[in-house]
Amino acid sequence: MIERTIHVDYIARVEGEGALKVRIRGDTVEDLELKIWEPPRFFEAFLRGRSYREAPDITARICGICPVAYQMSACHAMEHALGMRVHGELRTLRRLLYCGEWIESHALHIYLLHAPDFLGYPDALRLAKEHPEAVKKGLELKKIGNELMQVLGGREIHPVNVRVGGFYRVPTVNELAAIRPALERAMGLAEETVRFASGLSFPNIEEDYEFVSLRHEHEYPMNEGEVVSNRGVKIPMSEFEDVFEETHAPYSNALQSVHKGAGSYLVGPLARYALNHDKLLPRARSIAREVGLEDVVRNPYRSVIVRGVEIVQAVEESLKIIDAYRPPDEPYVEPPASFHASTGAAITEAPRGMLYHRYRLNEEGLIQEAKIVAPTSQNQKRIEDDVRHLVSASLSLDDTALTDACEKAIRNHDPCISCATHFLKLDIERT
Amino acid sequence: MHEEAMVRDLVRKIEEVARREGSPRVTRVRLWVGALSHLTAGGLRDRWSLATERTPAEGSALDLTVSTDPNHPRSTEIVLESVDLAAPGGTV
Numbered sequence: 155m156i157e158r159t160i161h162v163d164y165i166a167r168v169e170g171e172g173a174l175k176v177r178i179r180g181d182t183v184e185d186l187e188l189k190i191w192e193p194p195r196f197f198e199a200f201l202r203g204r205s206y207r208e209a210p211d212i213t214a215r216i217c218g219i220c221p222v223a224y225q226m227s228a229c230h231a232m233e234h235a236l237g238m239r240v241h242g243e244l245r246t247l248r249r250l251l252y253c254g255e256w257i258e259s260h261a262l263h264i265y266l267l268h269a270p271d272f273l274g275y276p277d278a279l280r281l282a283k284e285h286p287e288a289v290k291k292g293l294e295l296k297k298i299g300n301e302l303m304q305v306l307g308g309r310e311i312h313p314v315n316v317r318v319g320g321f322y323r324v325p326t327v328n329e330l331a332a333i334r335p336a337l338e339r340a341m342g343l344a345e346e347t348v349r350f351a352s353g354l355s356f357p358n359i360e361e362d363y364e365f366v367s368l369r370h371e372h373e374y375p376m377n378e379g380e381v382v383s384n385r386g387v388k389i390p391m392s393e394f395e396d397v398f399e400e401t402h403a404p405y406s407n408a409l410q411s412v413h414k415g416a417g418s419y420l421v422g423p424l425a426r427y428a429l430n431h432d433k434l435l436p437r438a439r440s441i442a443r444e445v446g447l448e449d450v451v452r453n454p455y456r457s458v459i460v461r462g463v464e465i466v467q468a469v470e471e472s473l474k475i476i477d478a479y480r481p482p483d484e485p486y487v488e489p490p491a492s493f494h495a496s497t498g499a500a501i502t503e504a505p506r507g508m509l510y511h512r513y514r515l516n517e518e519g520l521i522q523e524a525k526i527v528a529p530t531s532q533n534q535k536r537i538e539d540d541v542r543h544l545v546s547a548s549l550s551l552d553d554t555a556l557t558d559a560c561e562k563a564i565r566n567h568d569p570c571i572s573c574a575t576h577f578l579k580l581d582i583e584r585t
Numbered sequence: 586m587h588e589e590a591m592v593r594d595l596v597r598k599i600e601e602v603a604r605r606e607g608s609p610r611v612t613r614v615r616l617w618v619g620a621l622s623h624l625t626a627g628g629l630r631d632r633w634s635l636a637t638e639r640t641p642a643e644g645s646a647l648d649l650t651v652s653t654d655p656n657h658p659r660s661t662e663i664v665l666e667s668v669d670l671a672a673p674g675g676t677v
Contacts, residue, residue, distance in 0.1 A: 162598070162668055
């Protein structure tokens with residue numbers, strides 16, 4: 155055979171994945187480690203030296219599912235540093251943009267990632283074959299969420315229209331009115347989603363969570379509020395690092411957060427709902443009541459219902475905002491022309507939970523230090539606790555069944571390694 | 586999922602090389618796997634046969650050099666070093 159060798163120097167892109175290592179001795183779980191191998195991306199390091207104006211667009215690239223969360227936390231942190239406040243319609247439009255992200259992210263998780271777990275399918279493709287209507291509903295909801303992001307953000311993924319102080323361009327009344335019919339349809343789909351989710355079968359498990367979320371005096375929290383917990387935390391967001399800290403587990407590339415002196419805690423829909431259910435809008439509250447959803451949900455599997463209620467909330471809020479919309483005179487509040495060295499911090503509620511940003515700026519408005527604490531790293535330790543309890547109670551399962559159960563327990567919290575955890579590698583060592 | 590995408594990306598590149606060289610078949614592929622690349626030799630091999638099915642690289646030998654040096658400048662990467670091709674019109 156005639157052969158020749160062609161020399162190539164091509165690098166394949168490397169992506170992350172998660173793995174769970176469990177060491178069991180007899181009937182005791184001795185060790186459990188959720189490893190996240192997502193390669194470190196050094197965003198905090200390469201933000202240094204960049205202008206404060208660039209942070210919303212740079213950090214948005216951290217996530218394709220929740221870029222708005224990164225933009226919102228970055229903008230609010232910068233505005234805190236610069237001593238600015240964004241009020242009125244601009245503040246409301248930010249909420250509307252965030253609603254779009256909540257709708258698309260929650261719909262994706264409920265129908266494409268979580269539902270297959272409850273209905274006994276390995277993935278959404280197999281689910282779609284036998285329950286095409288369910289998957290269609292999910293995709294339609296996701297699309298409507300994406301449309302909102304498109305109108306306000308300029309595009310669906312990694313929007314480009316957000317800036318410190320507001321937006322580059324604000325929509326006209328007609329542009330927003332044009333998506334109203336789709337949102338009306340989304341309201342029906344969202345309510346059906348809650349009914350669908352509440353009809354699923356759930357394992358009878360309750361966890362003793364410390365729930366942590368924002369809480370706002372007048373509204374279900376998104377961009378503003380205090381940090382509160384069901385165990386007495388009540389602090390301004392700028393004091394987040396006094397109470398919570400990130401630690402590095404040697405087995406994982408993701409940092410883990412703990413409540414100092416207290417341990418793991420949970421952020422995300424279960425926490426937001428437990429601490430803010432009284433702030434839901436009427437239809438969201440009514441559907442929660444209709445399906446008998448308790449005010450505090452401690453069963454992590456039932457988070458699928460809470461996500462559904464939050465979609466109703468986001469759609470209801472979007473309709474309310476669109477109906478009352480009057481375009482602001484200017485698309486943004488002008489940041490100050492001169493700076494002094496300052497630090498700003500902010501938390502907003504990403505679909506998966508609180509997202510903390512802190513920036514230190516110099517007198518030229520250049521970033522000297524950046525700190526970003528994502529919801530998945532805050533939940534990572536708590537997810538380990540959930541899985542540890544599950545494994546302890548399920549030692550009689552064979553390794554395949556145990557792996558499956560662990561994957562589901564992890565997916566309850568919609569970690570931002572969701573796609574990777576579908577390929578969770580479980581390493582069980584039994585002695 | 587990500588590994589799958591990565592291996593398919595490599596196979597696409599290999600197909601492109603074979604097409605450019607006018608070769609009907611790939612006989613051997615050499616990959617260099619960085620110590621911090623988050624991809625194991627086993628994981629790569631598992632996916633290789635599936636990803637190359639019905640491509641010119643189907644049945645090709647896969648040579649892996651797995652680096653253990655985390656300080657290597659390419660330690661987080663997977664490098665496609667070379668591709669052996671059956672010559673156009675050659676006896677296979």
